[in-house]
Amino acid sequence: MHFPHLLKTCAISLILTTTAFASDAAYTGRDNRLEWAQQESWQLAGKPIDFVHSLDGKYTFILNDQKQINIYNQQGSIQGTIPVSAGVNAIDIAPQGEFLYLIDKETSRFTSIAIDFIIDIDTAGSPTKGSEQAPISMVVFTDFQCPYCIKLVPLLDQVMAKYQGKVKLTFKNMPLQFHEMAEPAARAALAANEQGKFWEFHDQLFATSQLKPESVTGIATSLGLDMSRFNADMMSPVIRQKLNKDMLDAQKAGVTGTPTVFINGRKLKQRSLEGFQAIIDEELKKA
Numbered sequence: 001m002h003f004p005h006l007l008k009t010c011a012i013s014l015i016l017t018t019t020a021f022a023s024d025a026a027y028t029g030r031d032n033r034l035e036w037a038q039q040e041s042w043q044l045a046g047k048p049i050d051f052v053h054s055l056d057g058k059y060t061f062i063l064n065d066q067k068q069i070n071i072y073n074q075q076g077s078i079q080g081t082i083p084v085s086a087g088v089n090a091i092d093i094a095p096q097g098e099f100l101y102l103i104d105k106e107t108s109r110f111t112s113i114a115i116d117f118i119i120d121i122d123t124a125g126s127p128t129k130g131s132e133q134a135p136i137s138m139v140v141f142t143d144f145q146c147p148y149c150i151k152l153v154p155l156l157d158q159v160m161a162k163y164q165g166k167v168k169l170t171f172k173n174m175p176l177q178f179h180e181m182a183e184p185a186a187r188a189a190l191a192a193n194e195q196g197k198f199w200e201f202h203d204q205l206f207a208t209s210q211l212k213p214e215s216v217t218g219i220a221t222s223l224g225l226d227m228s229r230f231n232a233d234m235m236s237p238v239i240r241q242k243l244n245k246d247m248l249d250a251q252k253a254g255v256t257g258t259p260t261v262f263i264n265g266r267k268l269k270q271r272s273l274e275g276f277q278a279i280i281d282e283e284l285k286k287a
Contacts, residue, residue, distance in 0.1 A: 042076035145179035191233035
């Protein structure tokens, strides 16, 4: 559901801070009923005409007098620029910024634009499968105890089989706090990766109906892992650092739940074979 009035109201502080930058005023003070303190202040490209921001505060869209909409992140860096017609004088967005709405006063026209943010994800050192030269990079953030992640596994296998040689899959951990075994399972899979058995371990973890410490140990034993090394790696600072990096990468990419899939940096919105095909085929045409 879209709440245009809420978006406009919540954005009032940005008007103040932007003005503060231009005038070098400090918007900090108090009276007997109120305190206020400047939080951000950005120099804008062009003179602002209208603006909105996503409900999560991640993106701010500013229409300027140069027939542009500049999209800023929370640090005030421009994430992209969309050219618009000269008559556009008002804008709005869907809650997460996935759709942009334009009002053109000269042509009396309303326009809706779908927006896909291209996210740069660091995959160095993460487990992968598929050709390193593949034109399609698919990154999945997942949780070994998540029921939706379990259902995604056979679908990913279908996609890899259908686009053999064209897709590289990278695995990133995002264990959710309310899943007790998710974090130990993630460390175990990364420890198995140290012995070249990540994907075998991955498949057996997702095939286990109820994860327990003994089931994790049982998988490692069945795969013939060096158990002394496996147990040491599971508890090592190196493995914990790799897991923490995955979680930090998830945060940077704006991932809030599992599973989340990115295809060439574009977030997958429809978790079905047709959804995968639509983006992959489009990306292959570009390649």
